[in-house]
Amino acid sequence: MAWTIALTAAVTVLAVVLAMNFITPEKKIERRIEHRHAIADPQFQREMSVLLGPAILPGNQVTAYQNGDEIFPAMLDAIEAARGTITFETYIYWSGEIGRKFADALSERARNGVAVHLLVDWVGSIKMDESMLRQMEDAGVLLEHYRPLHWYNLGRMNNRTHRKLLVVDGRVGFTGGVGIADQWTGHAQDPDHWREAHFRIEGPAVAQIQAAFNDNWIKTTGTLLNGPAYFPPLEPAGEMPAHLFIASPAGGSESMHLMYLTSIAAAEHSIDLAASYFVPDELIVKALLAARRRGVRVRVLLPGEHIDSETVRLSSKSGWGELLQAGIEIHEYVPTMLHVKLLIVDRELVSMGSTNFDIRSFRLNDEASLNVYHHGFAQAMTAVFEDDLEHAKQYSYAMWERRPLREKLAEKFVRPIRSQL
Numbered sequence: 001m002a003w004t005i006a007l008t009a010a011v012t013v014l015a016v017v018l019a020m021n022f023i024t025p026e027k028k029i030e031r032r033i034e035h036r037h038a039i040a041d042p043q044f045q046r047e048m049s050v051l052l053g054p055a056i057l058p059g060n061q062v063t064a065y066q067n068g069d070e071i072f073p074a075m076l077d078a079i080e081a082a083r084g085t086i087t088f089e090t091y092i093y094w095s096g097e098i099g100r101k102f103a104d105a106l107s108e109r110a111r112n113g114v115a116v117h118l119l120v121d122w123v124g125s126i127k128m129d130e131s132m133l134r135q136m137e138d139a140g141v142l143l144e145h146y147r148p149l150h151w152y153n154l155g156r157m158n159n160r161t162h163r164k165l166l167v168v169d170g171r172v173g174f175t176g177g178v179g180i181a182d183q184w185t186g187h188a189q190d191p192d193h194w195r196e197a198h199f200r201i202e203g204p205a206v207a208q209i210q211a212a213f214n215d216n217w218i219k220t221t222g223t224l225l226n227g228p229a230y231f232p233p234l235e236p237a238g239e240m241p242a243h244l245f246i247a248s249p250a251g252g253s254e255s256m257h258l259m260y261l262t263s264i265a266a267a268e269h270s271i272d273l274a275a276s277y278f279v280p281d282e283l284i285v286k287a288l289l290a291a292r293r294r295g296v297r298v299r300v301l302l303p304g305e306h307i308d309s310e311t312v313r314l315s316s317k318s319g320w321g322e323l324l325q326a327g328i329e330i331h332e333y334v335p336t337m338l339h340v341k342l343l344i345v346d347r348e349l350v351s352m353g354s355t356n357f358d359i360r361s362f363r364l365n366d367e368a369s370l371n372v373y374h375h376g377f378a379q380a381m382t383a384v385f386e387d388d389l390e391h392a393k394q395y396s397y398a399m400w401e402r403r404p405l406r407e408k409l410a411e412k413f414v415r416p417i418r419s420q421l
Contacts, residue, residue, distance in 0.1 A: 032286045033258075033265040035294060039348040044266050045241070045373060052258050053245045053371075054211075060203030061238025062372050066384065068185035071178050071198040072098060078168045078200070079105045084229045086116045087213040089146075089165045091124035091354070092179030095132060099180050103132045107139035116141045117225065119216055121161045122148040124179070144220045146366075159249050161366040164198075164354045165213050170232045173201040173209035175244070175353050175370050177276070177341045184339075191306045194337040195388070199352055199370065203237035208244040212368050215246060240374040247355070248366040256355055256369065257362040260343070261287050267296045267345045272385045274301040274342040275357035277309070278316045284357070285319065292326045301340075301388055304332035312358075314410050317403070324397040331392035341369075344385060347378045 037043045049056040065071045079086060079102075086109060093099060110116040118136065120128070122145040136143055146161045166174040176198030178184050186193030201209065214225055247256035264271060264287040271291060278300065280288070288298055300323075307313045320330055343351040353369030355361045372378075 032283060032290065033261045035265050035268075035290070037266060038268045039263070039266045039346045039373075041266075044262075048259070048262065048371070049243065052255055052262060054208055054243050056241050056243045056371075056373065057204040057208070058241045059236025059238065060201060060205045060240045060242045060372070062240055062242065062370070062377060063200040064381065064384065065176075065198050065200065067187045067196055068098070068178070068193070069187045071176070071196065072101070072185065074200055075166060075174055075198075076101060076105050078166070078172050078174070079109060082109050082114045082116075082168045084114060084169050085167075085225075086114055086169075087119075087165070087167045087210060087217070087225065087230070088117065089119040089161065089163050089213050089216060090180055091121045091160065091162045091164065092181055093120045093125040094127045094179075094181040095129035096182035098182055098185050099128070099132060102180050103136050106141050107136050110136070110140035115229070117213075117217060118143045119146055119161070119213070119220060120144075121146045123160055124162075144217070146216060146220055159364060159366070161216055162354045162356075162361065163212065163216070163246070163366055163368040165209055165368055167206060167210045167213060167230075170210055170228075170230045171202065171206060171234065173206040175199055175201070175209060175368055177339050177352075177354060183337075188336050191336045194339045195333060195335070197340045197342060197352065197384070201242070201370065203240075203242075204234045205242040205244060205370070207231055207234060209368075209370075212244055212246045215248070216366060240372050240377055242370060242372045242374075245351075245353075245369045245371060246367065247362070249364060254363070256367055257283075259351070259369070259371070260284065260357075260362070263343065263345050263349060263351065264288060264291055267291050268294065269296060269346045270344070271296055271298045272301075272342075272344040272382060273299070273357065274338065274340040274385060274388065276303060276307075276337070276339045276341060277312050277356040277358045277361075278302050279312060279358035279360075280319070281359050281362070285323070288323065288328060289326050292328055298328040299385075299389070300328060300330045301338065301385065301392060302330065302332055303338040304334050304393070306333075306335075306337045308337050314407065317400070317407070320395070320400050321397065324395070324400055330395045331389055332395055333388060333392045335391055338388070340388070342381065342385065344378055344381055347382055348375055349373055350378050350381045352381075
């Protein structure tokens with residue numbers, strides 16, 4: 001009898017812990033957002049600035065880098081130029097040649113008196129070489145793991161930081177989709193080297209990136225990083241209005257979801273979306289279909305056969321039918337894994353960062369996305385998007401109907417757990 005009671009208690013505790021990890025925010029939008037104004041309408045930016053996110057700040061300069069051959073040298077150059085502080089948060093940090101280069105660069109700066117703060121997700125960095133960790137800590141890098149496994153946080157194990165944030169001297173910021181691992185090196189030349197985009201930011205919006213890092217640094221260490229070394233006065237560096245959205249189940253998780261819904265609802269001409277994982281919820285699907293009914297051209301670029309999660313691919317493809325029937329274009333990137341996260345609306349708004357187009361990113365992960373409201377930058381990113389389309393094949397409704405029976409059956413198994421993929 002005693003062992004039965006103990007087993008029942010253990011199963012109950014396990015069930016409660018699992019349930020806590022699957023909880024999504026209590027406050028959430030439940031109805032489709034109507035089209036009321038365009039992206040270029042000042043009312044749209046006003047609402048995005050005060051209703052949904054932090055203030056849109058003028059005077060920024062955003063530089064786009066494509067693939068590891070451009071991304072990593074720019075990030076390493078910025079680190080090597082640091083004179084006072086470095087704050088760096090990332091999901092994936094694995095061993096390998098590029099991991100060693102970053103460890104060496106961060107260690108060198110720490111030994112020379114720069115205050116280096118590195119926050120890596122415990123799950124995403126689990127493959128890191130212990131010697132690399134010791135090297136950085138011995139050099140003086142303040143290294144922390146986000147939500148390591150402890151008995152008291154089992155109910156939050158499903159909440160990971162997926163943010164990719166780097167700030168140097170409080171003046172130069174980076175965000176985008178890149179992880180610190182060798183598959184992000186190169187120029188997307190083969191399936192072992194992924195297609196990626198990352199961005200350098202200068203100007204007032206860098207302070208919002210620094211604040212985003214502080215958000216999880218405080219959660220992890222209880223320490224606030226402030227003062228002019230982290231938040232110096234920032235003069236205009238360009239002409240791009242921008243702001244950084246952050247999301248976390250601990251607070252403001254629905255803001256990212258609402259940002260995407262509101263942006264799609266405002267579209268009048270075009271929506272171009274590149275997404276490494278595309279598992280939209282019902283509201284996003286309705287918003288995309290409503291945009292098509294308004295005559296908006298919707299182009300979606302997704303990974304093809306080289307996706308790193310076949311389960312995600314199956315869950316995603318199960319919902320393509322009604323999108324394809326409505327005239328939404330779906331293209332599959334052929335050469336390698338597409339890891340880009342990019343939304344361009346009416347060639348006026350560009351949103352980029354760590355956020356995937358799925359329920360996990362909208363409601364369970366800690367995410368960060370930079371929105372830029374600038375026609376010239378949107379035109380440039382559209383050209384990059386269309387260049388990627390040249391390396392993709394369009395997927396039709398007829399192809400969707402003809403997919404193998406085994407694929408259709410597998411979709412039914414993964415569909416119920418799509419929020420966890």
